[in-house]
Amino acid sequence: MDASEFKVYIFGMLFLRRLSDQFEERREEVVRSWRERGKSKAEAEELAEDPDEYTFYVPQRARWSEIKDLKTDIGNSLNKALYALEEDNPDKLEGVLKHINYNATIGRTRLSDAKLQAFIHHFNKYRLRNEDFEFPDMLGAAYEYLIKFFADSAGKKGGEFYTPANVVRLMVLLMAPQEGMRVYDPTCGSGGMLIQSKSYVEEQGQDARNLSLFGQESNGGTWSICKMNMILHGVNDADIRNEDTIARPQHTDGGELMHFDRVLANPPFSQNYTRAGMEHPERFVYGFAPESGKKADLMFAQHMVASLNARGKMATVMPHGVLFRGGAEKEIRRGMVEDDIIEAIVGLPPALFYGTGIPACILVINRDKPPELAGKILFINADAEYGEGKAQNHLRPEDIEKTTRVYHHREEVPKYSRIVSVEEIAAQDYNLNIRRYVDNSPEPEPHDVRAHLFGGVPRSEAAAKAAVFDRYALDGTVLLRERDDTYLEFVPEVTAKEDIRKVIEADSGVVGVEAEMRRRLAAWWEERLPRLKAFSESNNLFALRQEFLASLKDALVPVGLLDAYQVAGIFVNWWVDSQYDLKAIRSTGWTSSILADDTLLGTSDGAALLARLDAAEDRLRSLEAEMAELQGEPEDEDEVPDTAELKALKHRITAQKKAVKAVEEERGALIERLRTTLPEDEVRGLILSQLYDRLAAGLERYLTQSRQELVAIYENWWDKYRVTAREIEAERDAAKERLDGYLRELGYGA
Known part of the structure; x- marks a missing residue:
């Protein structure tokens, strides 16, 4: 049974667990209400069985408390649970659940009790009440x-x-x-x-x-x-x-x-x-x-x-x-x-x-x-x-x-x-x-016949890329120099195609404009911090999104490196990636559950532990490499690995694996301890850092793309014009002459 066939069982089980947990959450409220009004526990529980108290009434056989301990005839019991749930809520669920058949035979097999029990145990790990989200x-x-x-x-x-x-x-x-x-x-x-x-x-x-x-x-x-x-x-x-x-x-x-x-x-x-x-x-x-x-x-x-x-x-x-x-x-x-x-x-x-x-x-x-x-x-x-x-x-x-x-x-x-x-x-x-x-077809790639024959970069092609160069205030002499009135050529320092990227990445104009973008992003973030810190009080996500997007454009577009659509791309990617964090902040406040494990481990305690873990893993890799070398193909037929040495090394590897596992367990314990003990101000600071790092990473992606576009322009000219047709012909003729010489030495030819 593949995943697409299994989906109906997962959806059915998820739905059953959710409605049962919602029902129990509401049922406890109803019982508590009746007890506060003087009813005994038994009376309150009986009154809580009134279907009118619930959006969805869950009958006894469909409640999770009944399902979680099923051991035999599980498929039939689940089918009856879904049937009962639909029957007791006909206005909302008619036809929705009865078609799900946990006893269905697909091909020649059906889900065994053992698999269904494991399935139920998996869903039993997590409660699905509103307060759990x-x-x-x-x-x-x-x-x-x-x-x-x-x-x-x-x-x-x-x-x-x-x-x-x-x-x-x-x-x-x-x-x-x-x-x-x-x-x-x-x-x-x-x-x-x-x-x-x-x-x-x-x-x-x-x-x-x-x-x-x-x-x-x-x-x-x-x-x-x-x-x-x-x-x-x-x-x-x-x-x-x-x-x-x-x-x-x-x-x-x-x-x-x-x-x-x-x-x-x-x-x-x-x-x-x-x-x-x-x-x-x-x-x-x-x-x-x-x-x-x-x-x-x-x-x-x-x-x-x-x-x-x-x-x-x-x-x-x-x-x-x-x-x-x-x-x-x-x-x-x-x-x-x-x-x-x-x-x-x-x-x-x-x-x-x-x-x-x-x-x-x-x-x-x-x-x-x-x-x-x-x-x-x-x-x-x-x-x-x-x-x-x-x-x-x-x-x-x-x-x-x-x-x-x-x-x-x-x-x-x-x-x-x-x-x-x-x-x-x-x-x-x-x-x-x-x-x-x-018509959005790309412009045809220009080819200059004279440049192909004799080399050089046509000035007309360089002029066509002026807008890209201007974004970086790029000095034209960085990679190209004058050749004549019509053509430029690569400077002598660029001797291989790989040099182009190195020169561009080290250019002061490129470095300067990228640094300015980073500085402006950091300044924009600082200005937005008061709004972000009060974010949990905001009800209008759309207005906040529009405000932040407009102000980020105002901050970054004037630099001239990225256009308004690219800056919008930085922001909307961040917004989409952060949407669940933002929803959690708005719903539950600045809680540590929002923090990624890596963020928590960025604290001083976490950094020290990660250093220990890296050292332990490095040691394990070293030992495994030593084992692979000992067990490898011997250079001499008479060379046989020392069994005692192999045995000792295996013991050391086993011990090192245990050491790595122990540090990993410490890491898990530290993460849980930090989640429960960090003060709220520190949690808020870490969440804000997590959000900013994500935004800064988005800016870096766009800076890299823009820089790669610049590099690609010069690399294209290198591929087209650096090696001329005359040079290719000369290499061909030289190769032919060498081949003819070899043939003459072998006695072939005139």
Whole structure:
């Protein structure tokens, strides 16, 4: 059984443990309340069995106290527990749990009692009450992590229930839902769009309880995962339906489709559909795509358009083909363009989604477009800016920040974004191919024939890189010198390609501007410290984020080394990496649980212990190397290792391993002692240092990237022009002459 098949058992067990612990937490409160009102313990416990006291009533057989000690027939007992839990909460859990079968046979095997007992013991290690979490949504975050893990394991099938979180984040930021709104995902999968919409509202300091969430999902198993996801995130009233959205939309009001303020979706790519038995065909006002040929994409888009209210906005992932294919799809595009409802089209990088390499985009539709975009569409070509991965690529926080800013500020950035009139699109026969309007192809690499023949760096190529050199106030004589009116050449000190990096890294201009960036970052941090120290009192994370981001840009951009988008990248990467620390600070204050082990070991006591551990590990490696040498292949056949010496060395290695283990145990004990004994002021100082170190590391990454760009310019010139064609020909001729000489010596040739 692989991980993707095992997911339903883990989700079921996690859900069971969480609801049981929540129930027991609430039950203790109810019993305590009745005891304070004069009831006996027995009477209070009997009154505490009233289901009306609980959001979810957990019957006796589903309580963790009953489950944790199961020893036989465990699969059947777990099935009955889930069945009882669903039966006692029909309004919220109908159909969610009964399909989970811990006795199911997959292939020729099923989970044994021994494996299920070990499974239960694992979940018994950690209690899951609200008071056990560093911040309220910690369990929800863990559940999202598991969903992603199982999507990774499932490969292509992972896309059926999970959209990468960074793509969802981008879409939510584009839509910017607010409290009081109704948000809908007609192909909701495991619910990521809805959960992140809720998180966004919370980040802004608004009341997410005043946000109505609606979703529909055709796959019953995925629908169940979504329902559990909502509940584990504290969303008990989300309206999630299980049915085919194109054939039978479930969210209706008075026989008509419900209308929403925001619609977000990632519908399945390239599906077929059928009009037979379709409900609410009036949704498709722009026409019907072909039923065969896997072209249902614009049918999903039209359903979403029909689900918007008069001021509603939607963002949906679409394959690129819908932007330029002809036939019925072209007529659908024409209708949308002429009705002026398309606000933006965002081209996405390749290979973001599970199991498909189909190029994708985000189609943004707005029923109430801003006046400056009336009769126009904003095209954003973001397909070249992403982080590379082995199996799939990903959007980086800085990529999301750039796209979001360009969209909301309607900026035109060369080779990235452009506002295009409907008239121009009509002249292009309603072809919405993004590259037709925003071509981000790189400029062709220049090649100077004379430089290839005779050497030298063309002045024109050096002038084209002036903006990069100016960032560092780089003196042109550092690596290049005058050759003639048209060409430069490398200075004599640069005798090998490797010298280029050394010279640049030692240059006073490079060192100086990087030092200034570090100085400004440190000064900015000092200015922000009072706000950070009072962070636990802040309720509006979004406002704090915007304030910090704007002030960091003001501090670093004027230096001229990094642009506004790169500085934003430093900050948003830090913000994303620190988000759980910040949530914990806001929820529980400056607690030592936020501190990483390495941070705690940075104290004087920790440094001394780490030095001892390093010494012990070095000694162990030395002994193991000595053993490997003794046991290696002997140089002489008669040379036999001394068995007594080997035996003694083995004893020393065993003793040294014990010594290393003892110091490691000391390290663990020291970490726990420091967590419980450090005073609050010192804890706060260490947390702030931890946060700053993370931010400073982000700056260093960008400084390194910028410096590497500079180095790459000179290395490219070296590769192109340092060795001339004439020199290559001369080497060839010399090699030929040597070969001819050898042949003559051997008696071949004339």
